[in-house]
Amino acid sequence: MLGTSAAVRPLSQADLDDTVALLGRDPCVDVFVGSRVHASGLAPSRLAGELWGYYEENRLLSLCYSGANLVPVAASARAARTFADLAVRRGRRCSSIVGPADAVLSMWDLIRPEWGPAREVRSCQPVMAIDAAPAVPADPLVRAVRPDEVDVLLPAAVAMFTEEVGVSPTGTDGGVYYKARLAELVRAGRAFARFEDGEIVFKAEIGAVTPHACQVQGVWVRPDRRGERLSVGGMAAVVEHALREIAPAVTLYVNDFNTAARGAYRRVGFTEVGRFATIMF
Structure with missing residues (x-):
């Protein structure tokens, strides 16, 4: 239970300034939620x-986005417990819980008895x-995909998503929504690929965007x-x-067991700035 000095509530447009300030504390980690806030106001x-x-004490200390994903931001142990209770x-x-590892794993410990086993837990x-x-x-x-x-x-x-997540993104609608989202990224100039003989041999997209990252x-x-x-060269071009x-x-963010990808990103010049965990349903 929350103490008398703690509270949790849905945020509104009136809370925008405080929300943006909180997201600005770690902008390279909290990109996804930051992008949602930036795009929606x-x-x-x-x-x-x-x-x-x-x-x-009436100060906004932590956030949690609840949508297709459940995503904590700057969540202390107490905030993580509160968000987990509300989620239950x-x-x-949601189809996943994803974000800073300590908060996600703390939330999952409390949520798991109610939501049942996860399809997969990626803890690091x-x-x-x-x-x-x-x-x-x-x-x-x-280059940018046209x-x-x-x-x-x-x-x-589709091949990338299926290999990475373990299920196809085509879902029950035959992939209509997934293709529409991909087309949106292409129109925004945020999908990149190397084409050879009319086929793609490397590709990457830029999903979430904020003014900072x-x-x-x-x-x-x-x-x-x-x-x-x-x-290596492909990611350098995207960067x-x-x-x-x-x-x-x-x-x-990358799975810790994907040593080849981590090595490639390090060669490009990426450095580690945090740790995520993902619970997939």
Whole structure:
């Protein structure tokens, strides 16, 4: 139970300034929630979820985004317990819990008896960032994907998602929503690929964007071309473009067991700035 000095409530547009200030404390870690807040201004119709604020002595100390994902921000042990209790009372509406590892794993310890076993728990995912020119040359063949190339990008994106998450993103609608989201990124100039003979051999997208940082997602190399360091030059190209056109820092998070990817990102110049965990349902 909350003490008399602590409270949790949904945030509204009236809380925008305090919310932005809190997100600014660790902008390379809290990119996803920051992007939601930046894009929506906390207007309910554009937030695509709900943002909970945890207060002590009337000061906003922690956040938790509740939508397709459940994402804590700057959550102390006490805030994590509070968010977990609220999530249990609301019932599971998300496909994953993802964010800073300590908070996510603390929340999961409390939520697990009510929500049942997870499909997978990834307890250690380094968060990496870069805010300077890449340490290696960019691949000159990596470029932005054009709107008329979405149908070429889609199979690579589905393959990456299925390999990474363990389920297909096509879902019950045959992939209509997933393709629409991919097309949105392409139109925004945030999908990149290296094409050879009309096929994609490397690709990555920039998903979340704030004024302070952006987050790379969906990094993929065609299986028969792995080991050629396409991801090194490819990521250098993505970083160069992102730093020039999108945000002053580029971030991503990666599974700790993916030693090849972590090595590639380090060669590009990424350094570790935090640890995430993901609970997948």
